[in-house]
Amino acid sequence: MAILTRTTLAVVTLATSCLGSLPFVKHESRLSAPPNWEQSHRAPAETELPLRIGLAQPNIDRIGDLLLDISHPQSKNYGNHWSAAQVSETFRPSVEALDGVRKWLVDEGIAHSRIRLSNSGGWLEASVSVAEAEQLLKTEYYVYNHTLEDVQHVRCALGYHIPEHLAEHIDFITPTIHFNSAASQVRSNLKRRRTAAAMLVRQAGLPRSADVDNIENIASGIEHCDTHITPDCLRALYNFSFAPQATEKNSFGIVEYTPQAYVASDLDMFFDKFSKPQVGERPTFVSIDGGFLQTNMTGEDYNGESALDLQYAMALVGEGQPVTLYQVDDGDQSANGTSFNDFLDALDGTYCAVHRNDSSDNDGHDCGTVTPTWIISTSYYFSEQQLTDAYKTRQCAEYAKLGLMGVTVLYSTGDNGVASGGNMCLFQNGTESSSPEAKRFSPTFPSTCPFITGVGATQIVAGNKVSDPESAIYEGIFTAGGFSNFFAVPDYQKTAVQNFLTNHPPQYSPDIWNSTGHSRAYPDIALNGANYVIAVNGKFDRVFGTSASAPALGAMLYAINDARLAVGKKPIGFINPAIYSPAFQDAFNDITNGTNPGCGTEGFSAVEGWDPVSGVGTPNYPKLLQKWLELP
Structure with missing residues (x-):
């Protein structure tokens, strides 16, 4: 590949x-x-x-084919995951x-x-x-x-x-020409998303206090899911029901970057309303490079993302299920270029750094010290354009290595439609800007890496029920999606991309998007990402973003792993070849309404089949469970 x-x-x-x-x-x-x-x-x-x-x-040019060989449902080697030693020896x-x-x-x-x-x-x-x-x-x-x-x-x-x-x-x-843009961009995205959510509440005539006043009624059923998403709403939307059988064999990880940190009392406040048996439960804390739960900076900008990710990941998998929090230090922004590498350091050591550009010589990066969970969800992203070609290639290959070992890597695609973080678009020479004169679509990374699963966002249309078809998200944010300017289309996605371009060709000039049909497209899959009720800083609020969709999907894939592990099968690992295969096509709810605006356009449109707004659609959990249980 x-x-x-x-x-x-x-x-x-x-x-x-x-x-x-x-x-x-x-x-x-x-x-x-x-x-x-x-x-x-x-x-x-x-x-x-x-x-x-x-x-x-060596062999890195073969890594896509090697991963496809153990991930495609029609391969005789499906599920034959590699050991860490085999990965190390091969590359x-x-x-x-x-x-x-x-x-x-x-x-x-x-x-x-x-x-x-x-x-x-x-x-x-x-x-x-x-x-x-x-x-x-x-x-x-x-x-x-x-x-x-x-x-x-x-x-x-x-x-x-x-x-x-x-x-x-x-x-x-x-350090040469690579800049640590991840931390600052994540925080600006988070701040913008929270601001958008607050504006939406005011425009709808619903002050924040209304959320608090009505929380008892909201917590008791699924009648308000078009305006307030809860764990029960997600269960109803996707027919998700989970009774654990293989807890001791299963694992689920959420990645956060300090200074983002959860507050324990917020977890209990959320559980008290939506999952009472879990009051007092905490994620298993794993510090990477000195990551810690800071308390000096508080507010939605510093606690909101962790609250969202952990409250829904933990509530959906339920009482007693292991959820690991990988808390990564984002303080050292000098050596490695971007913080995603610090997390990869701890998993396999490939990006290990020994010398730090500070005075504390012995607090160097963790190197191969953390066992990866079977599911890893990350709600952070940045611009594909900001990274060099060699850098993107190397980091993308690291995700492929995790896939070879049976790990499912999920990334939220972003919240700015066809633009990247901060509503950045590209000039024709490739420079990135928020100027209206920058017209070219700017893809996000790692969503464009062909070896991860990019998760977009949908929502229930105002006034509709959970049984009605969803739309691409149109409140608060716009789900990121489009076509890479760098990565080639992977084999597993070629048919879906060609069907979209043939049957629903976007009517944009090719000088503002990659119209070749030969580039990696995203997202791969979608899930509701609007109006999530979270407890943050002692009150209930509503938030929006693909950062909500990724951990919620992760919880459902965790449940599928549980079912496979219970009958002696392997985890699902890299899921893209399966979800794009003909056998899985009826296991998704097709999203055919909505767009993902940006860069002065309406973006792409959600249409029948795969599209660069909602991917293959949202999960029909019972069908997905059945199909993965039928695989070796």
């Missing part, structure tokens, strides 16, 4: 202090810094950098790559004692000065300031070079 088409690297010849005349190539570059980052001044030459060189991994960089890159560093004056191979074997690491990094990479480093937050990065300007003969052995190097 193809991931990308590599561009030809321009060769330049640069003089080096120790190697004489050696051909170099520009390995990565970008047109400009991401939005909200401004170049300030040259970085001091003596500043220490945690230089990390990602070594190319461990070659001795040639390791020796070649190490020799380059040593020849440039970096002593052997300063070079370390990461636990995974995927990275060579060395603490170097800015002056040494500039000499190694033929670039210049600057200090960049974030315009909205008190954050600085030391990054090189626009691009860097490596010896031509090593280009095939190096994926990318950090």
Whole structure:
């Protein structure tokens, strides 16, 4: 399964202090810094950098086919998941790559004692000065300031070079041109979503206090599901009923990034109304890189996401079921580029960092210290455009490795329709902006990675019942969906994409969206994401977002895993090849109403069959359960 088409690297010849005349190539570059980052001044030459060189991994070009072989329901190897050792052995960089890159560093004056191979074997690491990094990479480093937050990065300007003969052995190097945009964008998205929810309540003539006053009636039935979603509403919408049988074998993980944190009293307030036996229950807390439940900053911006994810994940799986909270520290924004890597560090060590660009040498990243749960839901996302090609490729492959081991990885697609976070769209040269002059659709990541399941959002139309067809969400947010500008369409999705483009071709100029029919499309699946009642900071409120849809879907897939595990079968693992297969087509509620506006357009339309608004549709739980139980 193809991931990308590599561009030809321009060769330049640069003089080096120790190697004489050696051909170099520009390995990565970008047109400009991401939005909200401004170049300030040259970085001091003596500043220490945690230089990390990602070594190319053998067999990585086959990873899509290997994953499809154990994930497609018609494959004889369906469900034959790999061990972690098998994954490590298959993709461990070659001795040639390791020796070649190490020799380059040593020849440039970096002593052997300063070079370390990461636990995974995927990275060579060395603490170097800015002056040494500039000499190694033929670039210049600057200090960049974030315009909205008190954050600085030391990054090189626009691009860097490596010896031509090593280009095939190096994926990318950090810190160079990669910026940690995830944390700031997540918080701005969260703030915007909460603001949109508050505006909706006021426009509908329902002040926030009305939610609190009516909570007893809302908690007692499903008559108000068009305006207030509760766990019972979701059960009724998708015919979801769950009686656990294999609790000790099952697992479900929710990922959060500090300073986002849940409040224990809010959990109990929610459970008291919607799942009384769970009062006092807490998720299993796993700290990654020092992640903790901070209490200094409170309010919906800091507690709302965790409240939403955990309250619904835990209530839907029910009393006594293990829900793990992966709490990741988002404080160090200097070394790895984006926080998703910190989480991946802990699962398999591939992105392990040893040297941190701070004074606390021993609080380095957790490396392969956490066993992944069978289901992992993440309600965070960022722009595909903000990451370099090599970076996206490498991180996407890490999700494929999890799929090989039987893990289902869910990501919310985003809340800005065909735009990315902050309503960003693209100019024709690829730069991202919120300006109305930027017209090109901007996909979100990791939703465009073909090895994860992207989850979009639907809602009950105002005045309708839970038994009526849903619409694509149109209140508060618009579900993200569209076509990647980078990743190729995976084999499992080709028929669905071609059917959509043939039968319902969008009437937009091809210069504002990827109309080729050869790119990865998203979302894969959808679930209600509007009017969720949550308890946050001691009161009940309503919230909106694909961030609601992902953990709710995760709970249902957890229940399917339970049923399979109870009869001695394997977890469902990577679900995309199954849900796109003909055998599963009648296991979804087709969404044929609504659009996902953005970038000055109405976006795409929900139509019969798969579409880039609602994916294959919303789950019909009993049918999905039956179909997965019929598989080996």
